[in-house]
Amino acid sequence: MTEKTLKEKTANGLFWGGISNGAQQALNLVFGIFLARLLSPADYGMVGMLTIFSLIATTLQESGFISGLNRKQHITDADYNAVFWFNVLCSVTVYIILFCCAPLIAAWFRQPVLVPLARLSFLSFVISALNTAPRAWLFRNMRVRETALLTMLSLVLSGITGICLAWNGFAYWGIAIQNLMYCITMTVGSWWFAGWHPTWHINLRPLRGMIGFSSKLLATNIFTHINNNIFSIFFGRLYGEKTVGYYNQANKWTGMGYNMLTGMVWSVTQPLFARLESDDNGRMCQIFRKMLRFTAFLSCPALFGLALIAPEFITIAITDKWLTSARLMQLLSIGGAFVPVASFYANFIISRGKSNIFMWNTIALCLAQMLLLVVLYPYGVEAMVVAYITLNTLWLFVWHWFVRRLIGLRLKYALRDVLPFAALAALAMAAGWAVSQLANGNIYISLLLKVATAVVVYAGSLRLLGAQIFAECAAFIKSKLGHKATPYTP
Numbered sequence: 001m002t003e004k005t006l007k008e009k010t011a012n013g014l015f016w017g018g019i020s021n022g023a024q025q026a027l028n029l030v031f032g033i034f035l036a037r038l039l040s041p042a043d044y045g046m047v048g049m050l051t052i053f054s055l056i057a058t059t060l061q062e063s064g065f066i067s068g069l070n071r072k073q074h075i076t077d078a079d080y081n082a083v084f085w086f087n088v089l090c091s092v093t094v095y096i097i098l099f100c101c102a103p104l105i106a107a108w109f110r111q112p113v114l115v116p117l118a119r120l121s122f123l124s125f126v127i128s129a130l131n132t133a134p135r136a137w138l139f140r141n142m143r144v145r146e147t148a149l150l151t152m153l154s155l156v157l158s159g160i161t162g163i164c165l166a167w168n169g170f171a172y173w174g175i176a177i178q179n180l181m182y183c184i185t186m187t188v189g190s191w192w193f194a195g196w197h198p199t200w201h202i203n204l205r206p207l208r209g210m211i212g213f214s215s216k217l218l219a220t221n222i223f224t225h226i227n228n229n230i231f232s233i234f235f236g237r238l239y240g241e242k243t244v245g246y247y248n249q250a251n252k253w254t255g256m257g258y259n260m261l262t263g264m265v266w267s268v269t270q271p272l273f274a275r276l277e278s279d280d281n282g283r284m285c286q287i288f289r290k291m292l293r294f295t296a297f298l299s300c301p302a303l304f305g306l307a308l309i310a311p312e313f314i315t316i317a318i319t320d321k322w323l324t325s326a327r328l329m330q331l332l333s334i335g336g337a338f339v340p341v342a343s344f345y346a347n348f349i350i351s352r353g354k355s356n357i358f359m360w361n362t363i364a365l366c367l368a369q370m371l372l373l374v375v376l377y378p379y380g381v382e383a384m385v386v387a388y389i390t391l392n393t394l395w396l397f398v399w400h401w402f403v404r405r406l407i408g409l410r411l412k413y414a415l416r417d418v419l420p421f422a423a424l425a426a427l428a429m430a431a432g433w434a435v436s437q438l439a440n441g442n443i444y445i446s447l448l449l450k451v452a453t454a455v456v457v458y459a460g461s462l463r464l465l466g467a468q469i470f471a472e473c474a475a476f477i478k479s480k481l482g483h484k485a486t487p488y489t490p
Contacts, residue, residue: 027152028256029317031159035175036318038166041245046172048248049109049236050121052229053098077196082205084133084198091129098122109236121176124183131187134194150189158182220359223366231388234373235381243381250328253313254336257306261299261340281407288348288409289417293469295344296418300425301458303337308429308454312447328385335389337425338396341418345399349406357402365395428458 036044099119106114138147158181165174191197231251235243306313310329314322349358372387400414432454439446462470 027155027159031155031163032252032256033317034159034163035166036249036322038163039171039175041242041249041322041324043172043175043245044248045236045241045243045245046111046114046117047121047175048232048244049111049241050105050114050118051248052225052232053105053118053122077199078203080133080137080196081198081201082203083136084130085202086204087129087132091126095122095126109241111241117172117176120173121179124179127180127183127187131183131190133198134190134196137194137196138190146193150186150193153189154182154185157185220355220362223363227362227366227369230370230373231384234377234384238377239381246322246324247328247381247385249318249322250325250332253310253325254303254306254329254332257303257333258299258336258339261295261302262343284407285409288403288407289413290469292341292344292414293417293421295340296421297462297467297469299340300337300418300421301428301454303333303339304422304425304429305432305451305454306336307331307333308432308450309447312443312450315443316447327382331382331385331389335393337422338393342392342396342399345396345403349399349402352406354402354406361398361402365392365398424458424461427461428454431457 099122102115102118105118106112135147158178161181162174162178165177170177231247232244235247307330310333311323311326314320314326314329346358346362369388369391372391373384376383376387397411400409400411403409403414404411432450432452435453436446436449439449459470
């Protein structure tokens with residue numbers, strides 16, 4: 001692939017990734033507002049207590065083969081076929097195990113209704129197993145546009161399904177069926193768009209070349225899901241389904257913010273870095289730093305801004321019955337500003353084939369997190385959340401240490417790429433909060449003043465300081481809108 005083609009694919013990938021993730025979060029926002037108004041915190045908590053089991057089961061089914069297929073230099077239909085049949089066999093086996101374990105899960109949370117609910121919800125990863133190989137083909141070939149359209153269609157159909165069921169009194173059953181509808185639509189659509197389809201010949205031998213790399217990703221992703229969803233297990237056991245509902249609502253809205261950015265960058269960075277010459281550290285550092293600046297440029301104002309408007313957003317969008325979630329949402333959003341940065345570091349390490357580093361680093365973080373929660377649980381929910389975001393933010397220095405070993409990037413340069421955007425975003429949010437005091441308690445005026453002031457201060461500061469990344473992104477957007485300008489390229 002020529003450098004020009006790679007640049008074009010990267011720029012277009014970022015563009016479509018941005019549209020896709022922006023539209024996804026907008027759709028999630030709309031459907032989430034409707035559902036939160038129709039359902040109670042306890043309804044969300046019931047499904048939330050099963051989330052970690054579904055995610056781990058999905059990870060076992062996928063087994064890291066999407067990244068494994070992506071980094072393989074020469075790939076054949078036999079490779080995709082082997083991944084497809086492995087995922088199908090694995091998912092059926094895991095579902096049978098979890099089907100039998102459903103009474104034990106219900107006993108842990110002291111909720112008998114979780115037995116049938118779990119058995120229905122866990123069907124989602126069996127359906128998704130049919131989807132892994134086609135998604136790997138779309139990912140490897142950087143078909144971001146097709147993936148974007150498919151994801152948006154799936155969100156619309158599943159969202160409408162969830163709202164209709166909630167409106168008719170299905171409560172948490174509606175959320176479970178909504179997830180199933182999403183998986184079905186994604187699976188059918190992936191088969192439609194992919195340029196590959198499986199055969200009935202089952203041959204798992206091609207997996208041998210990927211199993212070492214993919215198995216490390218498998219272990220890593222399991223621990224990642226445990227780390228990200230461990231509160232559902234602790235809170236469900238200690239405080240009940242209502243507390244799980246409040247936390248999951250806060251975590252959902254925060255996740256929409258950083259998942260939009262993480263998904264946009266992830267859809268491009270792994271294929272991009274996997275195709276660069278591994279011995280050109282100078283070129284690698286140059287692209288890495290530019291992508292790092294781009295990530296921080298977007299993530300800091302987006303997530304700090306979400307923390308700023310959390311009370312108004314919760315009250316206006318989903319009513320004050322969820323106001324308990326606002327404080328948790330503020331804390332999670334501040335820490336969430338650095339999640340896309342950490343994800344970018346991790347994806348770079350994966351693209352270099354260092355899945356062992358990714359695995360052990362993630363396992364160490366997860367174990368440290370579990371230890372903190374065990375120590376701090378007597379001090380309440382907020383103390384555990386603060387410890388969680390503090391540890392995950394400080395762990396960025398660990399990720400950087402490994403990246404420096406790979407390409408020689410010094411910490412002071414990485415800090416120069418991230419901290420100015422964090423500082424300007426914090427300044428903008430402080431200005432937004434100060435001006436909002438003029439609202440005299442009117443939450444609508446307060447929200448408007450916060451958003452308008454923060455946007456003006458952040459964008460104005462970047463323009464005044466002559467930030468190159470700001471000018472390049474503006475030029476690229478203009479070029480996409482038909483104006484003559486130099487497009488953004490890494």
